[in-house]
């Protein structure tokens with residue numbers, strides 16, 4: 170494809186992506202991999218894929234999403250593996266369904282490699298400019314305006330502007346405009362959305378300070394080395410080695426070193442009673458507590474002042490010291506996010522064991538920003554208000570790199586599907602955490618930054634991270650999301666898993682079937698498997714072992730999912746009017762259904778406040794409606 174910049178209305182791009190953060194990168198790459206012509210615009214292309222906060226990818230449930238992104242052809246997983254400096258499998262002592270990979274990354278390598286992957290892609294044009302407004306025509310978006318007074322035209326537009334819409338940063342009483350420290354604030358784009366009837370609200374998030382490693386007394390802290398046999402995000406039994414190029418080899422397809430080698434440890438320490446004293450004495454100076462910030466922050470990433478206020482019975486709190494990269498001495502102080510005045514940050518930090526001589530390189534701060542409540546979207550992530558306009562990432566009310574990247578991937582695929590006038594890719598809740606994420610967002614909305622947890626997935630037993638390629642295989646094939654040779658390897662892996670599982674469940678050996686014997690042994694003990702089982706690839710062995718050991722639970726889960734699934738097959742006609750077509754519905758339910766316009770009865774049943782009698786009424790009314798229409 171010719172990557173020349175195109176400015177003419179008569180030759181629009183297929184997809185324009187606004188913002189090259191974690192959502193924007195995956196959106197652009199997904200559309201590009203499907204052969205679409207993509208323009209990726211970002212206010213500063215030196216901060217493509219920047220990790221605004223924690224230099225880590227994955228973790229509880231987030232790691233599941235990253236593996237789903239990899240299964241669907243996305244880039245985040247291998248980008249994290251290649252830039253990884255410490256690898257941990259979280260919840261290793263618990264059941265496989267909740268175990269999740271997490272990688273501490275060299276944040277600069279992460280950014281440089283992702284930028285390079287985008288630059289190398291034949292269908293993607295990367296261009297530095299700030300999007301200042303959208304161009305609308307007859308209820309559709311047809312392009313974007315920029316601060317360079319350039320207008321770009323696109324058949325679809327994906328907005329992935331993260332925390333930048335009217336971004337306002339707080340450190341005590343000090344305020345600065347910006348989506349994140351050192352970056353700009355997108356001030357006019359919000360008005361362009363409001364002009365099109367798109368509602369916006371405010372959220373906030375925060376980040377801890379960064380300090381010099383040379384100022385940490387590691388002798389007083391506890392080391393947390395990485396796992397010796399790391400679990401990667403990428404499925405390297407089906408991907409090719411060429412995917413793993415490292416940015417230092419300028420795109421050559423070989424690695425300087427193998428992911429997981431020469432890891433750097435993280436460290437753990439604790440706040441002290443002195444920390445509590447300083448924070449509690451000054452909490453009124455925090456914008457969250459002084460009333461300066463009214464918007465809601467992420468419940469599960471509380472600031473240090475939140476911790477001492479909400480958990481006042483706990484005298485100390487854990488602090489994780491995380492390296493920001495191989496070629497920097499900056500360390501991320503995980504657990505000390507705050508927007509307290511700088512002097513208080515500094516004095517509080519110095520009361521933490523091992524940080525008595527801390528030298529701060531970047532202050533902690535909170536950032537308030539506009540987000541677009543996601544009930545305004547269809548499950549495809551297309552806007553209900555403006556056709557051909559998609560939203561993905563933190564702008565939809567989520568927090569987290571994985572949550573953003575996953576939405577970006579889905580939005581990128583569905584923008585191309587829209588251009589091709591083909592049905593969108595909609596993942597269901599029993600197929601993927603990405604299905605749970607998007608269904609929660611567009612069906613329930615969110616009043617505070619939404620992050621994924623395994624507990625949000627009612628079918629989590631079916632969503633163990635190692636099965637992602639197998640459970641998403643039919644979507645991968647239907648939308649041609651990975652190269653043919655990889656698809657063949659995925660299919661072959663699925664066949665091996667299915668045939669081995671059948672054999673172990675049916676073939677007799679002494680003491681019963683192989684499976685019965687296996688279920689009598691501990692996880693990790695493969696002695697009850699046939700000898701040749703060890704010849705299989707680790708990924709296949711992990712999946713087969715899971716299927717056999719948890720068969721009873723998985724069968725029960727499948728039955729419960731089947732019961733719910735029939736509701737998701739009953740579609741609600743687009744022109745169905747809840748004001749007139751459903752008699753006897755409660756007003757609250759009618760208003761919610763009218764606002765959210767669920768696409769299926771299953772989605773309607775998951776709207777908070779909608780109860781089974783509402784659903785029964787709805788089903789009867791849809792049947793009557795369909796009969797009248799036909």
Ligand SMILES: Cc1cc2nc3c(=O)[nH]c(=O)nc-3n(C[C@H](O)[C@H](O)[C@H](O)COP(=O)(O)OP(=O)(O)OC[C@H]3O[C@@H](n4cnc5c(N)ncnc54)[C@H](O)[C@@H]3O)c2cc1C
Nearest residue numbers: 188190191192211212222300331333355375562563569573
């Ligand atoms: C201070 C702070 C603290 C955070 N704390 C946490 C946390 O504790 N835990 C957590 O999981 N996540 C946290 N996050 C959120 C995390 O960074 C985001 O969830 C993630 O980066 C969202 O990805 P995104 O792609 O939606 O947006 P971003 O990564 O923010 O990327 C947006 C991109 O769009 C570009 N852009 C924005 N507006 C325009 C425009 N008008 N024109 C052109 N380009 C534009 C920006 O330059 C940027 O590249 C924090 C973020 C910040 C800023």
